[in-house]
Amino acid sequence: MSIQLSYLEEEVKKIYCKLNIETPEDIDLERIAAAFRIWLHYEQRESCMFQINGDYSVVLDARASPQEQWQDFVHELGHVIKHCGNQFNMNRMFRQLQEYQANSFMYHFCVPTFMLEKISLPRMKSEVIKLIGDTFNVTYQFAAKRLDMYTRKQFSFLMYKQLFKTIH
Numbered sequence: 205m206s207i208q209l210s211y212l213e214e215e216v217k218k219i220y221c222k223l224n225i226e227t228p229e230d231i232d233l234e235r236i237a238a239a240f241r242i243w244l245h246y247e248q249r250e251s252c253m254f255q256i257n258g259d260y261s262v263v264l265d266a267r268a269s270p271q272e273q274w275q276d277f278v279h280e281l282g283h284v285i286k287h288c289g290n291q292f293n294m295n296r297m298f299r300q301l302q303e304y305q306a307n308s309f310m311y312h313f314c315v316p317t318f319m320l321e322k323i324s325l326p327r328m329k330s331e332v333i334k335l336i337g338d339t340f341n342v343t344y345q346f347a348a349k350r351l352d353m354y355t356r357k358q359f360s361f362l363m364y365k366q367l368f369k370t371i372h
Contacts, residue, residue: 212309216318217316227319233274243262245261245262246265247264248265251264251265253283271341274341274342275346278314281313283302286302286306315354333351336351
């Protein structure tokens with residue numbers, strides 16, 4: 205079933221298309237970092253992003269799994285793409301809004317809807333979670349949350365379609 209993509213989902217699709225990334229197998233953290241001119245550093249500390257003289261650097265926690273590093277990188281990429289300024293100088297509510305936006309971007313960029321729609325999903329939820337985790341290189345906990353987001357969207361789309369049918 206093809207559903208209407210949200211503004212964020214369309215934005216993610218455009219980024220991937222511009223990078224000529226069409227399948228989960230094409231997704232590569234280092235390639236994406238290079239495309240956005242982001243310097244990557246692996247250190248034994250919490251992941252973060254900083255900008256110096258217009259150049260972006262993302263520090264990824266060397267102790268984290270590759271899946272966690274990918275998720276952290278995309279969260280920080282969300283800040284690079286969507287935000288400017290120093291979060292430490294911001295009002296708490298504005299900082300929370302930016303974190304919410306970066307997290308939302310992370311879920312949709314790590315597991316893009318336009319790619320997820322092309323995958324034949326098994327019937328059992330546990331199998332779907334494993335498939336999403338393995339296919340998109342994310343943790344199973346992340347995959348479970350992204351699956352919930354995706355199924356809620358599908359359900360609301362079906363409800364809207366049904367409602368529209370009864371009205372017209």
